[in-house]
Amino acid sequence: MLRLRFPLPLPVFALAVSFAVVACDKGEDEAKAKQEEPPPPAVKVELPPPPNFDEGKVEEQYPDGAYSIYGLRKHLDERVKEGDSGKEILVRGYVQEIYVPPECPEGEICPPGKQPHFWIVDKPDEKGKKRAMMVVNYRFNIPEWDAKRWKDQPEVVIEVGKRYTIKGKFRRFSDTGFADDRGLLEFVAYKPLDPETGQELDQWIYPPGAPWHPMEIARQEEENRALAEKAAKAAEQYKKRGK
Template identity: 55%
Template structure:
């Protein structure tokens, strides 16, 4: 009987060992799962971000050394400067020609709407793009019809106002929001009066106004002469009338 009991115990020994080993194996698997795979160590990469834009760098001074205004300078105190322009006060602005308006061509035999009045755009920087910081300049050219030979002859000896793309000019004008010729701009535009031209030979500087404009010195002189003649006629008629009453 004792022998049988011992045999039975020995017979069940492998099963007991297997049962005892099972929890140990399970614990080991859980520990491995908890630990997980080893994390990959990434190289230390340094990313250099661009610096903050310097908005002051894109701005011109309010006035240059020769006391001419920049576009930024005129718009810096826009309300006050617009008020001065609307009252007829002139300012001198320096700028680079960014764009010159050219009316679209009309195909022969077709009826096309008339183009806009001549105008161009100036900027504070020679390489400025877009119209955000640009300023429109209007009333710099007054075309004379080909059939009006008398007017053409009157102005044929006077120099034209000629501007070129990419060149810098010093312009005298009136800073306004609404021009007399129908243009308008919220940030103000410049009604052209004259621009400074330097004689390449003598170096002499002169101010040139658009021929056929109402403010050209020649136009002003002709109007003054007409007014004098009219006053003389009125004076003569008044004297004749006075003599008639005396008789």
């Protein structure tokens, strides 16, 4: 079969060529634009810093035998067992916080505040309670009828940020109702700081009104001695009547 090929009319041919040129130019422009586009910004992935396992470490014990909080808790069960048996130890730390009972608005009935206590840490800039240790029984209420007997005894005065050496018993449960599974310190005495130099004084201050205060122990011993003498006299008189 004979096929006849007819050439495109000139206007149609010109239009087709123009479309081809435009398409070619557009493709080149797009390719050029892609080459000129800046690369996307690099994504920076910030990971948390690795844990510092030495962060809370200090000396376990100082040259004078006083423990750090870290040192006490390193052998927690052993130290608690000693405290429960009545053994007194020395601990040195910075006062981080002192408990202050909330104020009760006038005319309202509020629950009583907690008993006095404070927190100590190994480092002066330590934040939070993760490594802090509670110290309890450092202050006692003295009834008015007994206030005169204690008026000349020095008080336990501590300040936040100051470092103190404290004598006490390391326990999990105190006799006054406090508890901490990481251990707390039942206060016995402390070494005060010189108000002028800030240096630690070589003396022990006990809380006025505490059952273990030397003055109270002396009173109890005198009372027991008097009772023993009275009992001995009564026994002697009984023997004389029996003869």
